[in-house]
Amino acid sequence: MTTVTLSLISHTNVGKTTLVRTLTRRDVGEVFDQAHVTEVSEAYSLVKSAGSELFMWDTPGLGDTVRLVRRLKKSDNPIGWFMHQVWDRTLDRPLWCSQEALRNVREDADGVLYIVNAAEAPQDAGYVALELEILAWIGRPTLVVLNQTGRAGHGSERLEEEWREYLDKHDIVRDVLSLDAFGRCWVQEDVLFHRVVSLFDGETKRAMVELARAWHESNHDIFLRSMELISNELASTATDREQLPAVFPSTAQKEEAMETLGKRLQAREELLWDAVIAAHGLDGKHALEAKQRIDAFVVTGEETLSPKKGAIFGSMVSGAIGGLTADIMAGGLSFGGGLLAGTILGALGGAGLSHAMRLLKTGEEPAVSWSHEFLDGLVERLILRYLAIAHFGRGRGRFEEDDAPAGWTQAVRATLTARKPHFASIWSEAEAGSSQRIGQGLNKGLTKAVASILSHAYPESTL
Ligand SMILES: Nc1nc2c(ncn2[C@@H]2O[C@H](COP(=O)(O)OP(=O)(O)OP(=O)(O)O)[C@@H](O)[C@H]2O)c(=O)[nH]1
Ligand SMILES: [Mg+2]
Known part of the structure; x- marks a missing residue:
């Protein structure tokens, strides 16, 4: 068994x-917004493949680096001296913790991921230069993760650039x-894992290539499963019909049929997002949080794509959702709020509720079904919601406005516009076809569209 070991x-x-x-x-370890939360080094197996394990x-965490480096510099064999010191765990906690971290790198690490808080300017984080000096003494190949x-909010990209410039000067x-x-x-x-590959040579590199491939595969499977789930839901919606009780139905009868159709869509959406969230390994409080996030997830058209940040969550818009629900009510329909209100009105793109559904006069009696225009909008909203889940990192605490958002609406819209004929032919087919039959075409179109959106957003990725 070849093991590759990375120390954070x-x-x-x-x-x-x-x-x-x-x-x-997984919710491993302890996370709090305070110093020295983690006290002992702990290894986690991330992935295994073909006789290798990562x-x-x-x-x-390192602490009190100023004192640490001052002391290290006094010695001929600084790291050796430091490791043989006996630090009092209570009285010299920052140094005790630093020693534990360095011992771990020296004894176990093939490579180091050194994490830096990019919300702070490099010149304000004086400890970084000293910490890099210590890592240079130990001499393991180091990848810096910003x-x-x-959190940096406005201007965060400029800060990231500053960090890159600053770090460039350090050989380690x-x-x-x-x-x-x-x-x-x-x-x-x-x-991340491809960059880790390039830290190594020889057998470690070979093993890391295989491990990165295995990691990709397990994530990619989840992606394909999510696309299948979403396509099945789309296929059900595109083929859903609600029969009207009369050849010349009254307005009240039409509205009742539309509401029934809407309720079925809502029920399917609930199940869909539960399944997609579960497929992403989010459970318990994370599942709840992810659900609230997509429920409140509205991206405005003005936002621009920010591949670097990788954050896409729209600002909390419960107020806007409330407004949307009121619009639906005013249109004579009471679908209930939240998810469905967002879905329906988002998909309409301001076209108005009367465009969401249409009367079909195929059989003996007329029926209502979703309009092609609505289905186009629905695809857009479903993709945006999938993206919200695909970016949901574990360990998220309370949602903060600053953690938010770079909009993806434009990217999704552009990709879908280019593929409009594909979806248009599926909607036409759906008028007569079964949901199973059109599900396959939808799955193909959707998977390609989302893969293209993600590849544009993250050009280094290999989908
Ligand atoms: N916005 C944002 N906050 C983060 C991120 N990672 C950690 N935090 C927050 O930073 C604080 C510290 O996170 P921890 O994961 O406990 O940090 P640590 O490096 O393990 O800390 P020690 O074990 O004490 O050395 C927590 O409040 C986290 O919620 C991140 O990627 N983005
Ligand atoms: Mg910790």
């Missing part, structure tokens, strides 16, 4: 444990990558 190192309270949680899809060590990119740093554990997309994990 950072100043205390930057986000090592949070990153491990996002990658393992381990990631979560370590205690996290908390969502082989590479710099932005990855916010809260708002990362699974395709960025592939990019």
Whole structure:
């Protein structure tokens, strides 16, 4: 068995444990917004494949580096001296924790992921230069991960650039990558592991190539499963009909039929998102949170795509959702709020409720079904919601406005516009066809569209 071992190192309270949680899809360790939360180094197996296994060590954070480096410099064999010191765990906690972290790198690491808080300017994080000096002494190949990119808010990309420039001057740093554990997309994990491959040579590199491939495969399977679930839901909606009780139905009868159709859509959507969330390994409170997030997920057209940040969540818009629900009510329909209101009105794109459904006069009696225009809009909303889940990182605490958003609406819209004929022919087929038959065509079209959106957003990824 070849093992590849990565140690996560950072100043205390930057986000090592949070990153491990996002990658393992488990609530491991302790996460709080305070110094020295993690006290002992702990290894987590991330992936196994073909006789290789990737381990990631979560370590205690470095602290009081100024004192640490001053002392190290006094010695001929600084690291040796430091490791043989006996630090009091209570009285010298910052140094005790630093020693635990460095011991872990020295004894176990093939490579180091050094995490830096990109919400802070490099000149304000004086400890970074000192910590890099210590890592240089130990001498393992180091990849810097800039996290908390969502936190920096306005101008965060400029800060990221500053960090890159600053880190460029340090020889131990082989590479710099932005990855916010809260708002990362699974395709960025592939990019992370490909960068890790280039830290190594020989047998370790060969094993890491295989492990990166296995990691990609398991994420890609979840992607394909999600596309299948969404396509099945779309196929059901496109073929759904509600018969009207008379050849010349009254307005009240039409509205009742439309409401029935809407309720069925709502019920399917509930099941759909439960299944997609579960497929992403989100359970318990994370599942609830993810659901609330997509429920409140509205992206405005003005937002521009920000591939670097990888965060896409729209601002919290419960007010807007409330407004949308009121619009539906005013249109004479009482679908209930939240998810469906967002889905229906979002899909309409302001075209008005009367465009959402149409009368079909195929059989003996007329029926109502969803309009092609509505279905086009629905595809857009379903993709945006999938993207919200695909970026949902574990370890997310309370949602904060600053963790938000770069809009994806334009990207999704552009991709769908290019594929409009494909979907249009499916909607026509749906008028007579069964949902199973059109499901396949939808799955193909949707998978290609979403793969293209993700590849544009993350050009380094290999979908
Ligand atoms: N916005 C954002 N916040 C993060 C991210 N990662 C961590 N945090 C927050 O930063 C704080 C510290 O996170 P931890 O994962 O406990 O940090 P740590 O490096 O393990 O800390 P120690 O174990 O004490 O060294 C928590 O409040 C997290 O919610 C991130 O990628 N983005
Ligand atoms: Mg920790």
